[in-house]
Amino acid sequence: MIVSIHSFRGGTGKSNTTANIAAQMAAAGYRVGVVDADIQSPGLHVLFGMDESDMGWTLNDFLWQKCGFEDVAHDVTARLGAAVKGQVHLVPSSIDPGDIARILREGYDVAMLSDGLTDFVKTRQLDVLLIDTHPGLNGDTLLSIALSDQLLIVLRPDQQDYQGTKVTVHVARQLEVPGLQLLVNKLPEGLDVGTIRDKVEAAYDCEVAAVIPHNDEMMLYGSQGIFSLTHPEHEISRCYAELAAKILEAKRR
Amino acid sequence: MTLHARIAWLVSALVTVAVLISAAILMWTSRQALLQEALDEAEIIARLLARSAAFAAEVPGEVEGAIGDQMVVEATAIAHLVAIAEKAGMPPDAISSHLGEVVNHSVLDEVWVTDAKGHAYLRTNRNTDFTFSPDPAVQPQAHVFYPLLTGDKQVVIQDARVREVDNHIFKYAAVAGIDQPRIVQVGYRAEFFNSLKEQVGLKRFVGDLIADQSVLAIHVLGAGGSTLAFSAVPGLDVASEFDSERRDVIKTAIASGQTVSRISGNVLQVVVPMAERLGGTISAITVFLPAQHVNETLLRDLRFTLLIAVVVVLIGLLASVVLARYVSRSVEQVSAAAQAVEEGRYQPGGLDRVSVHNDEVGRLARVFEGMARQVAAREQRLKSLLVEHRIVIDEAEAAREAAVITSTDHFRRLRGEADKLRQRMRERQRGA
Numbered sequence: 001m002i003v004s005i006h007s008f009r010g011g012t013g014k015s016n017t018t019a020n021i022a023a024q025m026a027a028a029g030y031r032v033g034v035v036d037a038d039i040q041s042p043g044l045h046v047l048f049g050m051d052e053s054d055m056g057w058t059l060n061d062f063l064w065q066k067c068g069f070e071d072v073a074h075d076v077t078a079r080l081g082a083a084v085k086g087q088v089h090l091v092p093s094s095i096d097p098g099d100i101a102r103i104l105r106e107g108y109d110v111a112m113l114s115d116g117l118t119d120f121v122k123t124r125q126l127d128v129l130l131i132d133t134h135p136g137l138n139g140d141t142l143l144s145i146a147l148s149d150q151l152l153i154v155l156r157p158d159q160q161d162y163q164g165t166k167v168t169v170h171v172a173r174q175l176e177v178p179g180l181q182l183l184v185n186k187l188p189e190g191l192d193v194g195t196i197r198d199k200v201e202a203a204y205d206c207e208v209a210a211v212i213p214h215n216d217e218m219m220l221y222g223s224q225g226i227f228s229l230t231h232p233e234h235e236i237s238r239c240y241a242e243l244a245a246k247i248l249e250a251k252r253r
Numbered sequence: 254m255t256l257h258a259r260i261a262w263l264v265s266a267l268v269t270v271a272v273l274i275s276a277a278i279l280m281w282t283s284r285q286a287l288l289q290e291a292l293d294e295a296e297i298i299a300r301l302l303a304r305s306a307a308f309a310a311e312v313p314g315e316v317e318g319a320i321g322d323q324m325v326v327e328a329t330a331i332a333h334l335v336a337i338a339e340k341a342g343m344p345p346d347a348i349s350s351h352l353g354e355v356v357n358h359s360v361l362d363e364v365w366v367t368d369a370k371g372h373a374y375l376r377t378n379r380n381t382d383f384t385f386s387p388d389p390a391v392q393p394q395a396h397v398f399y400p401l402l403t404g405d406k407q408v409v410i411q412d413a414r415v416r417e418v419d420n421h422i423f424k425y426a427a428v429a430g431i432d433q434p435r436i437v438q439v440g441y442r443a444e445f446f447n448s449l450k451e452q453v454g455l456k457r458f459v460g461d462l463i464a465d466q467s468v469l470a471i472h473v474l475g476a477g478g479s480t481l482a483f484s485a486v487p488g489l490d491v492a493s494e495f496d497s498e499r500r501d502v503i504k505t506a507i508a509s510g511q512t513v514s515r516i517s518g519n520v521l522q523v524v525v526p527m528a529e530r531l532g533g534t535i536s537a538i539t540v541f542l543p544a545q546h547v548n549e550t551l552l553r554d555l556r557f558t559l560l561i562a563v564v565v566v567l568i569g570l571l572a573s574v575v576l577a578r579y580v581s582r583s584v585e586q587v588s589a590a591a592q593a594v595e596e597g598r599y600q601p602g603g604l605d606r607v608s609v610h611n612d613e614v615g616r617l618a619r620v621f622e623g624m625a626r627q628v629a630a631r632e633q634r635l636k637s638l639l640v641e642h643r644i645v646i647d648e649a650e651a652a653r654e655a656a657v658i659t660s661t662d663h664f665r666r667l668r669g670e671a672d673k674l675r676q677r678m679r680e681r682q683r684g685a
Contacts, residue, residue, distance in 0.1 A: 118678045146671035166646045170655035175671050190635025203644045
């Protein structure tokens, strides 16, 4: 199953959410692939403890046909910060500004990316493939959404996100993505989870997979690692575990 | 357990422990003071006894010396009288008869007057014919007077001693003759010296000290380990008073040179070492004092102390309850306020009565009150935000923006291929 994790705007905690979902799925024993498709502003690799020197070939190199998809995938299970039963394989994007400018300027072969992702799933025997997209609705993002079996849209509870998410939901439905879920993230203290869930589900006519409260501790932890694995008893970690379960449940449906 | 109960228990426990420790220290110091008093008393008795005994030891010797000097006067007078009588031609029997008269009417018991060869031809004891010899083997006691005949000595005074011939105690003094070489000796039956020693000696003092029963027994140990004097009140088990433990106490005192005491039952044994007393003749004096009054005083003090302790503990318990109530009341009010905040029913100003206190709890209450106000204001603000939180979506605008995207050729192509792409991926996977 391919799951795209998307948001209309940046700063919603999308990458952090992707990393924690992947970690929780691996903890549940699944083999998970993660693709950093946010080619314009990549950063997912940091959460898995990788820096530029660890990356080697990147997704950009594959799209320029410098290497095969197998060459750009890294098994980061040992970097998760805690032992898990499953596995996590990461495909990072290049953080080199020249590479980023080139891919934006020249674009890439859509069919090749879809074939590469398929090979990735096949060769690594993945149960789930998570695609961390670039915020907004540009061509690359639309492609990721189009390829997905499941789309998880991350939004914060403010009017701008509400409006932008509505556009995204419209577009996703036009692309006939089989599964669509929402994640309300960084809910401010004082707002009731259940109330917000009901209101959002009513506004979008769409399942809300999770409402995750804002948490200062996690914010301070930043990109040091996978919070839900290093703080397994934390309330936020339980939210991520439930979210991962909800996504897997959607896959089974 | 509530704070009130905890403070009350803690203060009560502290008061009880403090009182018990104070009482124990008081009892111990009281016991030590009583024992020290008894020790001082025993030491005074022992030193007084030693000093008195030293004085008494000198008296018989001085008395005997004075008597000896008097006997020399008497012997000299007799020497002159004998010389005059013989010059006047008085026969020896008449002279002896006159000497007998002198003996019969004075404290003198014997008079012996010899010729130049030492034969006592003039004497009051007519039945004994006696001649002085210079040989100690022949006359162990009398030979010391022989030098009076040779002119080597003019006066000889002999210490009182038991006479060989009849075991009577006699003292003799003699002078050389006036008219010719001769010994003029007078004898005095000195049984009096023994009674004098007994009347003014160590045993007499020991007996007198026991008489009023303020001292149970006194034992004076000589330097050689022998008992010089011992006296005890009637009924005291003398044998048990000198068991091995008590003898060990005496040895310890002598070895250390320090006064040592031991209390056993109702008897306090105090041993005062006397190495320097009486020229080293007394080794130690042991005084046995009744310890009954020490024990009784201790028991009385113990009862009194326990009574005071119980009273103080009761006052302490009462005070701890009052103190706990005073201290905990403010804290309980703050605690109740915290619970009210937790349950969302706290009313600002609820701690005004505690806040006015100028102490730590008062400061805590003021800070808490401030924080509670902030929390209440924040909760109120959040509640209003929640009430105001609306999801306002401009559906037309959203549809318009979506249409901008979905109306492009790229999107139409993508939508047309999307399903194919997904289908292709599934087939490719199945192809694996």
